[in-house]
Amino acid sequence: MAKRAGARSAVLDSPPALIASASTVGAKEGEGPLGKYFGSVSEDSYFGEQTWEKAESRMIESTLAQLYKNSRLTPKDIDLAFAGDLLNQCTASSFGLRNSGIPYFGVYGACSTMAESLALAAMSVESGFAGCALAVTSSHFSTAERQFRMPLEYGGQRPPTAQWTVTGCGAFILSEGEGPRITSVTPGVITDAGIKDANNMGAAMAPAAYETLRTHFSDLGRTPSYYDLILTGDLGAVGSEILRDLMRKDGTELGDKYADCGLLIFDREKQDVHSGGSGCGCSASVLAGYIMDGIKTGRWKKVLFAATGALLSPLSTMQGESVPSICCAVSIEV
Amino acid sequence: MAKRAGARSAVLDSPPALIASASTVGAKEGEGPLGKYFGSVSEDSYFGEQTWEKAESRMIESTLAQLYKNSRLTPKDIDLAFAGDLLNQCTASSFGLRNSGIPYFGVYGACSTMAESLALAAMSVESGFAGCALAVTSSHFSTAERQFRMPLEYGGQRPPTAQWTVTGCGAFILSEGEGPRITSVTPGVITDAGIKDANNMGAAMAPAAYETLRTHFSDLGRTPSYYDLILTGDLGAVGSEILRDLMRKDGTELGDKYADCGLLIFDREKQDVHSGGSGCGCSASVLAGYIMDGIKTGRWKKVLFAATGALLSPLSTMQGESVPSICCAVSIEV
Numbered sequence: 103m104a105k106r107a108g109a110r111s112a113v114l115d116s117p118p119a120l121i122a123s124a125s126t127v128g129a130k131e132g133e134g135p136l137g138k139y140f141g142s143v144s145e146d147s148y149f150g151e152q153t154w155e156k157a158e159s160r161m162i163e164s165t166l167a168q169l170y171k172n173s174r175l176t177p178k179d180i181d182l183a184f185a186g187d188l189l190n191q192c193t194a195s196s197f198g199l200r201n202s203g204i205p206y207f208g209v210y211g212a213c214s215t216m217a218e219s220l221a222l223a224a225m226s227v228e229s230g231f232a233g234c235a236l237a238v239t240s241s242h243f244s245t246a247e248r249q250f251r252m253p254l255e256y257g258g259q260r261p262p263t264a265q266w267t268v269t270g271c272g273a274f275i276l277s278e279g280e281g282p283r284i285t286s287v288t289p290g291v292i293t294d295a296g297i298k299d300a301n302n303m304g305a306a307m308a309p310a311a312y313e314t315l316r317t318h319f320s321d322l323g324r325t326p327s328y329y330d331l332i333l334t335g336d337l338g339a340v341g342s343e344i345l346r347d348l349m350r351k352d353g354t355e356l357g358d359k360y361a362d363c364g365l366l367i368f369d370r371e372k373q374d375v376h377s378g379g380s381g382c383g384c385s386a387s388v389l390a391g392y393i394m395d396g397i398k399t400g401r402w403k404k405v406l407f408a409a410t411g412a413l414l415s416p417l418s419t420m421q422g423e424s425v426p427s428i429c430c431a432v433s434i435e436v
Numbered sequence: 437m438a439k440r441a442g443a444r445s446a447v448l449d450s451p452p453a454l455i456a457s458a459s460t461v462g463a464k465e466g467e468g469p470l471g472k473y474f475g476s477v478s479e480d481s482y483f484g485e486q487t488w489e490k491a492e493s494r495m496i497e498s499t500l501a502q503l504y505k506n507s508r509l510t511p512k513d514i515d516l517a518f519a520g521d522l523l524n525q526c527t528a529s530s531f532g533l534r535n536s537g538i539p540y541f542g543v544y545g546a547c548s549t550m551a552e553s554l555a556l557a558a559m560s561v562e563s564g565f566a567g568c569a570l571a572v573t574s575s576h577f578s579t580a581e582r583q584f585r586m587p588l589e590y591g592g593q594r595p596p597t598a599q600w601t602v603t604g605c606g607a608f609i610l611s612e613g614e615g616p617r618i619t620s621v622t623p624g625v626i627t628d629a630g631i632k633d634a635n636n637m638g639a640a641m642a643p644a645a646y647e648t649l650r651t652h653f654s655d656l657g658r659t660p661s662y663y664d665l666i667l668t669g670d671l672g673a674v675g676s677e678i679l680r681d682l683m684r685k686d687g688t689e690l691g692d693k694y695a696d697c698g699l700l701i702f703d704r705e706k707q708d709v710h711s712g713g714s715g716c717g718c719s720a721s722v723l724a725g726y727i728m729d730g731i732k733t734g735r736w737k738k739v740l741f742a743a744t745g746a747l748l749s750p751l752s753t754m755q756g757e758s759v760p761s762i763c764c765a766v767s768i769e770v
Binding site for chain 2: 153191201211218228289294
């Protein structure tokens with residue numbers, strides 16, 4: 103039974119464990135500072151397929167194959183999957199899990215989808231709804247770029263605030279077994295700071311991250327000092343600085359406990375990614391690769407994973423709308 | 437605590453109640469056989485807005501206003517919202533709930549989204565994650581038509597197997613209070629019958645409905661006779677007949693206990709909707725309007741709500757893919 107703590111967060115009495123994880127990224131992500139932490143790096147952005155959309159689904163399938171191997175489980179052992187991605191109608195996930203036979207709930211929280219998936223998977227295991235649950239999310243630079251921005255062939259210039267969609271996939275299996283545990287969940291509320299520039303999603307998402315972090319600390323009576331690492335999804339350079347500022351105005355210094363997946367995954371000086379990485383696969387692959395490694399090796403014992411998402415569409419931007427954003431946080435503890 | 441029954445279904449020990457419901461539809465749906473059962477009928481397909489996408493979000497907002505009135509609750513009383521729609525990046529929901537301040541989980545199951553939302557909302561209440569949860573889904577004929585098919589001005593011909601996307605929204609509040617209860621959940625697996633005609637989604641979705649119904653009956657040791665009403669989402673005329681056939685081959689006659697929201701909502705003889713209605717708002721508004729009325733007035737005591745969704749996108753169809761489908765079932769009992 104999860105108990106509601108304060109206004110919004112839930113503390114899990116029988117916290118489910120992340121018993122296995124897997125990650126796949128593309129070549130550019132493999133060349134970045136975290137390259138060696140990913141389960142697999144594909145040199146082929148098509149993953150052997152004819153289109154990038156099919157490639158993204160194939161990347162999910164190969165990440166799941168890795169996950170089954172790591173966990174010594176088969177799809178039949180998994181009671182429930184929570185999956186999502188950035189493609190219209192979330193087809194990377196539906197096609198990626200089409201042949202798995204795993205009961206499926208599609209979720210959409212833009213780049214916050216991995217935190218949402220982990221939150222719901224944890225809830226399903228703790229409540230006995232599922233013995234074993236899967237959380238998997240993905241993104242692909244080339245599918246996202248042509249869907250949200252321009253055809254790649256167009257070679258459009260990107261402003262300095264823009265982020266680079268990560269080609270990557272991260273997946274976790276949750277159950278009552280051994281491993282770091284999801285001990286609490288703080289779901290996000292939609293926050294709209296009025297930003298209308300779809301090339302500055304860090305600025306749009308930072309207030310959502312601030313709102314969720316503030317609520318999390320308040321609900322649980324914690325300060326950042328409780329955690330070894332506070333990790334946002336993909337605010338990038340612009341959004342991270344805004345988040346630090348917003349917290350500072352509240353009297354909270356995030357300091358060097360704070361990191362952002364979008365900043366960790368690329369070397370901004372060498373890799374021409376402007377403000378950093380983004381996409382459902384960014385925080386998912388960083389968490390499943392780099393962070394899980396750091397938890398296993400004892401570098402971090404208490405991690406707050408606060409993934410952020412911009413809940414816009416190209417059409418909402420064309421219709422003059424601002425960018426509603428959200429941040430869902432889950433605490434992961436050894 | 438939910439107990440897993442059989443291979444996939446969960447039976448809820450403390451089944452949450454649907455303590456309030458609300459529905460809004462467009463003019464055409466208001467003129468259909470169920471017109472008088474909807475909470476509100478809008479003669480204006482723009483709902484006072486300048487674009488159909490903004491109209492769909494406005495329809496959600498007005499349905500929620502109706503829901504708050506019906507339940508005597510305010511947004512502050514609601515701990516968690518599960519919401520989804522058909523628009524790219526689910527923006528009808530994210531913009532529709534942008535100002536609500538309700539903690540938000542976006543979900544995507546195409547036209548099965550209401551069943552998914554109810555399943556997750558029930559899980560969240562039963563597990564103590566939320567005291568009070570909201571499930572809301574919508575669709576709009578004009579947003580769907582131009583996104584999935586052709587500009588409305590084009591006036592394209594539709595084949596007889598095509599369905600008419602319902603302009604509608606349905607919403608429920610779940611809590612421990614009084615009302616019909618969600619007593620069990622059978623999540624769906626993705627089923628792909630190889631149908632490549634995106635204008636024949638009934639045929640694509642029927643095997644998914646069959647798979648989930650068969651699993652539900654088997655897991656819970658029930659036959660159709662247990663229920664007063666077995667309701668699929670929107671298989672339409674073509675899909676409903678295929679479902680009946682598939683069940684018959686299994687030795688199960690659905691008979692007159694079976695109905696389909698896509699067939700109920702329109703008069704196919706008079707309303708030119710070809711195979712029937714569809715969309716996230718179809719089963720949502722029919723359930724929140726007509727079915728809730730029938731439960732309240734004692735017409736039905738045990739209803740199996742099995743909403744179906746086609747997990748395709750226009751791009752997946754253009755790339756030659758078949759239509760993966762899913763069906764999630766929840767039983768609602770007095």
